[in-house]
Amino acid sequence: MDIVVLFAVGLAFVIMSVMIYPIVREKFVDLIAKNVREPKGVAGRIVRFILGKGNAYLENQVVEHLNIQPNHKVLEVGFGSGIGIRAALKKMENGHGRVYGVDISEQMVTCAMKEFKLAVERQRLEIHLGSVMDLPFQDNLFDSVFHTNCYYFWPDLEQGIAELKRVMKPGALMITGVIYEKLKGAADKGFMRYGPHWQPAKYMERLEEGGFMNVTMETVKKASGPSYEIILASKAIKE
Numbered sequence: 461m462d463i464v465v466l467f468a469v470g471l472a473f474v475i476m477s478v479m480i481y482p483i484v485r486e487k488f489v490d491l492i493a494k495n496v497r498e499p500k501g502v503a504g505r506i507v508r509f510i511l512g513k514g515n516a517y518l519e520n521q522v523v524e525h526l527n528i529q530p531n532h533k534v535l536e537v538g539f540g541s542g543i544g545i546r547a548a549l550k551k552m553e554n555g556h557g558r559v560y561g562v563d564i565s566e567q568m569v570t571c572a573m574k575e576f577k578l579a580v581e582r583q584r585l586e587i588h589l590g591s592v593m594d595l596p597f598q599d600n601l602f603d604s605v606f607h608t609n610c611y612y613f614w615p616d617l618e619q620g621i622a623e624l625k626r627v628m629k630p631g632a633l634m635i636t637g638v639i640y641e642k643l644k645g646a647a648d649k650g651f652m653r654y655g656p657h658w659q660p661a662k663y664m665e666r667l668e669e670g671g672f673m674n675v676t677m678e679t680v681k682k683a684s685g686p687s688y689e690i691i692l693a694s695k696a697i698k699e
């Protein structure tokens with residue numbers, strides 16, 4: 461008798477689990493998908509931690525590719541956990557350059573303000589709460605611009621691209637970092653549902669239509685670390 465009851469309870473548990481799992485999974489995927497677009501609350505903190513660990517290599521490599529000089533003005537859009545900001549600041553230790561970061565997430569901005577308090581006070585860094593859609597900068601300001609894992613979430617790709625071109629100096633370089641395999645894997649699992657235009661080819665097309673020059677994508681594989689993609693795009697010297 462006891463065995464029969466035990467079996468019935470076990471079976472009920474298995475059936476319930478099978479029924480509940482897709483619902484729980486869907487809720488989990490949706491929560492993460494929302495928070496990679498704009499980290500908020502407790503989930504945002506967890507996502508910030510994961511991004512900081514998972515994307516540090518890409519952020520650091522993108523900064524290496526930029527050829528930042530100590531007196532440059534450099535913008536990162538969608539800085540998230542702030543790894544790229546830290547790397548760019550390092551490049552300017554011996555100069556009078558300045559790093560600028562823009563992110564739509566209040567949480568990312570608050571964390572960055574705390575983490576980089578000294579650099580902000582020394583006016584080596586400006587952190588802005590805002591969107592790539594409407595950048596709070598004058599025309600032709602930046603020597604270089606970068607962003608990693610970000611363009612997918614812009615509400616209007618053309619508008620974001622036009623804004624970035626507007627604030628770049630003539631001849632300035634923009635580098636976009638992605639890890640295509642990882643991105644595709646995330647999209648396949650439903651994590652890119654709030655980042656619909658994640659395909660690099662579409663983004664590159666928009667860059668060219670938006671007047672960027674020499675738009676190319678390179679896959680880079682170094683001795684250590686995973687392979688990653690950089691999309692290079694320059695603002696024309698004369699328009």
Ligand SMILES: C[S@@+](CC[C@H](N)C(=O)[O-])C[C@H]1O[C@@H](n2cnc3c(N)ncnc32)[C@H](O)[C@@H]1O
Nearest residue numbers: 498511515538540563564565591592608609613
């Ligand atoms: C997936 S996270 C990537 C963060 C970091 N770059 C990395 O690779 O780990 C996307 C970041 O872009 C920010 N973001 C999303 N849409 C944005 C927009 N329209 N303008 C500026 N930042 C945006 C989010 O708040 C988030 O911090």
